[in-house]
Structure formats: C-alpha cells, structure tokens
Amino acid sequence: MAASSNGLGLKEQEKLEKIVDLYLKTGIAVHSAGYMGRQFSGVIPLAGIMDLVNSIVNQPSSFYEAAQLPNVVEEIMANELNQFIGWEPGQFAMVTTSGGSLGSLTALLAARNDRFPQMWSEGVSALKGQGRPAIAVGDAHYSISRAVGILGIGEEQIVRLPLNEKKQICLEKVRPTLEAAAQKGLNVFAMVASAGTTTQGAFDPLDQLADIAQEENIWLHVDGCHGASLLVCDQLRHKLKGIEKVDSFVWDTHKTMFLPGVCTLLFYKNKEKSYGAFQQNASYVFEKQPDIYTQFDRAQQNFECTKRPLIMNLWVTWSIYGRKLFADKLEYLCQLTQDAYQMLEEEADFQTIHDPEMNILCFRYLPSNLDEKALPDFQVTIRNRLKEEGTFFISKVNVDEKPCLRVVFMNHKIETAHFQLLLREIRKIGQEIIDKASRI
Numbered sequence: 001m002a003a004s005s006n007g008l009g010l011k012e013q014e015k016l017e018k019i020v021d022l023y024l025k026t027g028i029a030v031h032s033a034g035y036m037g038r039q040f041s042g043v044i045p046l047a048g049i050m051d052l053v054n055s056i057v058n059q060p061s062s063f064y065e066a067a068q069l070p071n072v073v074e075e076i077m078a079n080e081l082n083q084f085i086g087w088e089p090g091q092f093a094m095v096t097t098s099g100g101s102l103g104s105l106t107a108l109l110a111a112r113n114d115r116f117p118q119m120w121s122e123g124v125s126a127l128k129g130q131g132r133p134a135i136a137v138g139d140a141h142y143s144i145s146r147a148v149g150i151l152g153i154g155e156e157q158i159v160r161l162p163l164n165e166k167k168q169i170c171l172e173k174v175r176p177t178l179e180a181a182a183q184k185g186l187n188v189f190a191m192v193a194s195a196g197t198t199t200q201g202a203f204d205p206l207d208q209l210a211d212i213a214q215e216e217n218i219w220l221h222v223d224g225c226h227g228a229s230l231l232v233c234d235q236l237r238h239k240l241k242g243i244e245k246v247d248s249f250v251w252d253t254h255k256t257m258f259l260p261g262v263c264t265l266l267f268y269k270n271k272e273k274s275y276g277a278f279q280q281n282a283s284y285v286f287e288k289q290p291d292i293y294t295q296f297d298r299a300q301q302n303f304e305c306t307k308r309p310l311i312m313n314l315w316v317t318w319s320i321y322g323r324k325l326f327a328d329k330l331e332y333l334c335q336l337t338q339d340a341y342q343m344l345e346e347e348a349d350f351q352t353i354h355d356p357e358m359n360i361l362c363f364r365y366l367p368s369n370l371d372e373k374a375l376p377d378f379q380v381t382i383r384n385r386l387k388e389e390g391t392f393f394i395s396k397v398n399v400d401e402k403p404c405l406r407v408v409f410m411n412h413k414i415e416t417a418h419f420q421l422l423l424r425e426i427r428k429i430g431q432e433i434i435d436k437a438s439r440i
C-alpha cells in the first residue's frame with residue numbers, strides 16, 4: 001500500500017497536511033518581504049533543521065550527564081562570544097535561558113540575593129531597617145515589571161529614570177533620581193538599562209551608567225534582548241560601549257541572530273555571582289569540588305529543570321557560517337532602516353519620530369487632509385487594515401503616549417522598494433479611511 005509506506009495511513013497523512021496547511025495559512029508570513037512587523041524573524045534554515053534534530057534527540061540540557069554536547073558547547077559559545085566583550089576567561093559566566101524575560105528575572109534575582117542574602121530563606125520578612133528594595137529602570141520592557149512583581153519588590157518600588165529626547169536614560173538625571181529615591185526610603189540595588197529598547201531600538205549609554213552603578217554600589221543589568229547582537233558587527237559594536245563593565249546582560253538569539261524561538265544568553269561579569277540567583281550563599285557551590293563533568297552542569301544557575309538544548313541552533317550556524325553571516329545581515333538591516341528613515345524624511349505626509357539606531361523605525365502618516373480630532377485612532381486603524389489585507393505586516397507602538405506605526409526589519413530579503421510599496425499602501429488605506437469618515 002503506497003499510501004501508508006511511510007507509516008501513515010492515507011487518512012492520517014491527509015490530516016497532517018491539513019494541519020500544516022492551516023498552520024501556514026493562519027500564521028504570520030515571517031519569510032515574506034512584506035513582514036516588517038515584529039522582533040521574531042524568518043529563521044536561518046539550518047537552525048530550523050538543527051531544531052528538528054534537537055526535538056528528536058531530546059536531551060534536556062541542564063545537566064552534563066543528560067546532554068553532553070549542549071553543555072560543552074555552551075562553554076565553547078561563551079568563550080567565542082566573549083571575544084566581543086573582553087572578560088578574563090574563566091572569570092565570567094554564560095547561562096542559556098528560555099527567553100529574555102526569564103533571563104532578566106534570573107539576573108535580577110541574583111542581584112537581589114547579592115544585596116539581601118537573607119531574603120532567599122526568610123523572604124520579605126527578612127527586611128528590617130534596610131529600606132524598601134527597589135530597581136531603577138529606563139524605557140524597560142514589560143518583562144522587567146513582571147520580574148519586580150515576582151521578586152517581591154513590588155511595582156511601586158520601580159524608580160523611573162528620566163529619558164532624553166532619544167529615549168535613552170538621561171545621564172545627568174540619574175544621580176539626582178537615585179538620591180531622591182533614597183530620601184524616600186528606597187534601597188535601589190539594581191539598575192536596568194537597555195541595548196535596543198522594544199519601542200524604538202534606543203541604546204542607553206552603558207559606559208557611563210556602569211561608572212555610576214559602580215560608585216553607587218548598584219548592580220547594572222542590561223536588557224540587550226534585541227540589540228546585544230550588534231556586538232558581532234565591527235561597524236556597530238560601539239553602541240554597546242562599556243558592556244564589559246556591566247554586571248549582567250541578556251541577549252536573545254531568537255531575535256536578531258535569526259534563530260528559532262527561543263535561546264537567550266545570560267552573561268554575568270562575575271562567575272561566582274551567577275550562582276547567587278538560586279543559592280543563598282554562592283560559596284557553598286565552590287566548596288563542593290565540581291568534577292570534570294559536573295563543572296559543565298548549568299542546573300544551579302538556571303531556573304529550568306528540563307531544558308531544551310537551546311545553544312545548539314546557535315552553535316551549528318555559528319560554527320558552519322561564522323560570525324560574518326550574522327554581521328552581514330545586521331549591517332544590511334540597520335542600513336536599510338537608515339535608508340527608510342531618509343525616505344520618510346523626504347515625504348511631506350509622513351512624520352518621523354526618531355533617527356533609528358538599529359532596525360526598528362517608528363513613524364506616522366499625517367496627510368494634510370487628516371483631521372486628527374475626528375480620527376484619533378488613525379495610525380492604529382491603518383495598521384489593522386494592513387494586517388487584514390495581508391500583504392504587509394507591521395506593528396504599532398505608543399511613543400509619548402501617541403500611537404505610531406512601527407516597522408522592524410528582520411529579513412534581508414526586504415529592500416527599499418518594498419518599503420516604498422508599504423508607503424504607497426499606507427497612503428491608499430489612509431485616504432480610504434479619511435474619505436469614508438468624511439462621508440458620514
């Protein structure tokens with residue numbers, strides 16, 4: 001019976017085809033040049049193949065015993081990527097986590113336990129006469145607020161550092177803001193800066209923030225989920241100047257390293273502190289002499305028990321194609337974003353919001369015949385109509401509390417001509433919306 005020679009009866013095969021078909025039809029076309037919407041990308045095909053191998057080999061990677069290659073490879077990749085950071089070999093640590101949200105939570109837990117070691121066993125009741133634990137943030141991703149909630153810090157203890165017009169943490173205002181927080185009885189133990197904010201891809205001045213953090217004895221964590229990958233680009237690495245001075249940072253390879261979701265790299269400057277997240281006292285770990293195998297175990301540093309061999313997709317693409325694949329893609333996409341920005345600057349009916357730092361660009365369509373009072377949701381309506389039509393997929397975001405359109409270029413097949421087509425489509429839809437409103 002030919003139909004079942006692959007082990008599937010015809011019926012099962014038909015079902016499978018229908019499921020896959022539905023999956024493709026209802027999903028976002030991440031491999032299409034019209035997809036400019038979000039921070040997940042069309043994946044490097046080889047990484048997708050490795051992901052399939054991972055699923056079938058099925059080796060949970062928190063322990064060397066269960067997944068020898070992934071555990072050793074983590075060490076190899078950590079050293080490989082450290083060439084762009086510059087820490088002393090053996091002194092730093094890299095842990096993989098299932099996403100940047102979990103990575104930042106883990107780092108902030110290590111920071112909290114470092115300042116308030118007794119909280120691990122005694123919880124919040126341990127805190128007497130030390131002030132309320134607090135975290136200072138810039139334009140932080142929502143995962144940071146969640147971490148604050150989970151860690152028992154409480155959202156009310158988030159200290160918002162003022163931003164400048166580029167939406168970076170405003171350096172002059174950091175110390176006065178920290179002082180004001182201390183006056184109010186807050187004990188700021190960590191500061192979260194960004195390398196590539198979600199809203200518009202802004203980079204905080206890490207070099208100077210690290211100096212302030214060191215002087216104030218504050219743990220500096222950097223959310224580089226989106227932007228840390230620029231470390232591999234000779235021309236763009238300068239945006240992360242000072243990264244070697246920060247205490248920890250996260251890097252999502254499933255975003256701008258073009259790998260399947262998920263694989264986050266969590267780096268710590270000080271290896272010993274990486275054991276602090278899930279231990280009351282890091283030195284306990286070192287008193288137990290690890291043997292040549294258990295030294296590769298990551299279970300004490302990561303939250304997951306069963307964990308996918310996250311590193312494999314990165315390692316296989318990196319070892320076969322090398323740094324250049326990633327650097328070329330990123331440099332192309334950042335240049336494309338600059339070109340798109342320049343195009344918008346020349347169009348009278350489009351408003352630019354910022355000079356893009358990376359591959360995220362926010363803008364508004366503001367034709368002269370638009371009555372913004374009559375159509376307050378204009379940008380959002382355009383965005384939703386584009387999504388319904390299906391040729392393009394873009395996102396929307398609020399900047400200074402006002403919605404704007406947002407593109408994230410994640411696919412090197414996108415060219416400026418595609419962006420031109422998008423603008424044409426936005427004009428067409430925008431004018432239809434205005435015409436319809438004026439007829440009412």
Ligand SMILES: *Cc1c(COP(=O)(O)O)cnc(C)c1O
Pocket residue numbers: 039098099100101102141143194196197198223224225226252262264
């Ligand atoms: C995507 C993103 C996150 C969340 O990371 P996940 O991997 O989706 O958990 C956090 N911060 C920034 C800046 C991001 O872009």
